[in-house]
Structures are given as structure tokens and as C-alpha cells.
Amino acid sequence: DVKVTQSSRYLVKRTGEKVFLECVQDMDHENMFWYRQDPGLGLRLIYFSYDVKMKEKGDIPEGYSVSREKKERFSLILESASTNQTSMYLCASSLAQVNQPQHFGDGTRLSIL
Amino acid sequence: GDSVTQMEGPVTLSEEAFLTINCTYTATGYPSLFWYVQYPGEGLQLLLKATKADDKGSNKGFEATYRKETTSFHLEKGSVQVSDSAVYFCALIGRAGNNRKLIWGLGTSLAVNP
Numbered sequence: 524d525v526k527v528t529q530s531s532r533y534l535v536k537r538t539g540e541k542v543f544l545e546c547v548q549d550m551d552h553e554n555m556f557w558y559r560q561d562p563g564l565g566l567r568l569i570y571f572s573y574d575v576k577m578k579e580k581g582d583i584p585e586g587y588s589v590s591r592e593k594k595e596r597f598s599l600i601l602e603s604a605s606t607n608q609t610s611m612y613l614c615a616s617s618l619a620q621v622n623q624p625q626h627f628g629d630g631t632r633l634s635i636l
Numbered sequence: 637g638d639s640v641t642q643m644e645g646p647v648t649l650s651e652e653a654f655l656t657i658n659c660t661y662t663a664t665g666y667p668s669l670f671w672y673v674q675y676p677g678e679g680l681q682l683l684l685k686a687t688k689a690d691d692k693g694s695n696k697g698f699e700a701t702y703r704k705e706t707t708s709f710h711l712e713k714g715s716v717q718v719s720d721s722a723v724y725f726c727a728l729i730g731r732a733g734n735n736r737k738l739i740w741g742l743g744t745s746l747a748v749n750p
Binding site: 527554556563564565566568571573581613615617619621622624625626627628629630 | 668670677678679680681682685687725729736737738740741742743
């Protein structure tokens with residue numbers, strides 16, 4: 524069965540810290556995505572990657588960076604965490620072919636104090 | 637650009653009631669359309685999809701028909717259960733340009749009471 528695993532369900536960090544969110548998929552998918560989900564704003568795409576070492580900015584990349592050194596792993600990095608980055612973060616993956624659905628992890632609820 | 641509009645929630649129904657959640661879209665060409673569901677405390681799961689006009693996607697008693705003439709993909713279920721309480725998202729992948737990204741609606745929260 525399809526599996527996308529996010530390293531933490533809940534995370535609390537302090538303002539200014541560098542924060543790493545990890546995502547691993549076991550489906551050999553080419554595409555991987557990071558979203559944040561906020562009440563009233565739906566899902567907003569932060570970054571995505573369509574191949575190892577490749578990345579593209581989504582709709583709200585400011586304050587974030589990503590790393591994809593291996594096909595199965597996609598990391599989201601908050602360079603200097605701020606309180607407005609408190610949110611639910613969702614990772615997803617999909618095959619490269621046209622019209623393929625995305626498969627999601629259970630999310631990481633991140634609080635920045 | 638491409639966009640998805642779905643009805644605002646929350647929607648509150650009694651068990652065994654009929655459910656409709658409206659979704660309309662704007663896209664170039666013929667996008668593929670999806671419904672995702674998010675149960676409390678979980679990530680999103682694909683509920684159903686349709687890739688061409690007049691296709692009907694179905695799963696777990698839910699159905700949605702790809703209507704090109706009205707650019708709609710409304711979600712329906714004949715008899716909802718308490719376990720259907722969740723947030724439902726409509727989404728599309730366009731055919732033009734970069735087709736890796738999903739375009740999302742804002743989600744509709746459904747609460748089903750016993």
C-alpha cells in the first residue's frame with residue numbers, strides 16, 4: 524500500500540530556530556510536494572520537486588527551503604522560524620505521469636513560540 | 637489561471653440525509669478532477685477522480701460526474717453516516733503547461749449527527 528511518512532506529528536520550536544521537517548515515501552514516486560494548511564486558506568503549495576536535486580517554488584516559498592538528495596526523501600527547512608509559520612504541514616507524492624493523484628502523509632502540526 | 641470554487645461550509649446533516657457539495661472550476665482545456673477527504677487528525681486521502689468529460693468517479697458511496705458544459709464536479713452521497721464527518725476538497729490538474737500541481741478548492745467541512 525502507498526505510504527508517505529512524515530517524521531513528526533507534533534513539533535514545538537522557538538522563534539529563530541532552524542527547523543527541519545522530513546518526509547519519506549516508499550512508492551518510488553518522482554514528484555514530491557510540501558503544503559501548509561491554515562483555517563480558511565485551504566492548502567497552499569510551498570515547494571515541489573519532480574526529480575532528485577530538482578525543486579520548484581510553489582505559491583508561498585518565502586521563509587522556506589527544501590532538499591531532495593534521494594528520491595524517497597523530501598525535506599522542508601524553515602531557515603529562521605517565525606510565529607507566522609505556525610501551521611499544519613502536509614507532504615505529498617505522486618507519479619510523474621499525467622493526471623496522477625497525490626498521496627499524502629498525516630501531517631506535522633508545527634507550533635513556533 | 638486555473639481555479640476551483642467549492643461551496644463554503646460547514647455543512648451539518650443528520651445521518652442518512654442526502655449530501656451534495658458543489659464544486660465548479662475554471663481551466664484551460666480539459667483538466668482532470670479530484671475529490672479528496674481529510675478525516676480529523678489525518679492527512680488527505682483521494683476519494684475519487686474523473687479524467688474526461690461525462691466520466692463518473694465513485695468510491696465509498698460517493699459519486700461525482702465531470703460536467704464540461706457547466707464546468708462542475710459536484711460531490712454526492714445518497715445516505716451519509718457519522719463516519720463521513722470530514723473536510724472535503726475539490727481539486728484539478730490542468731492539461732496546459734505544468735501539470736504536476738494540483739489546484740485546490742478551500743475545502744468544505746461536513747458534520748453528520750446521529
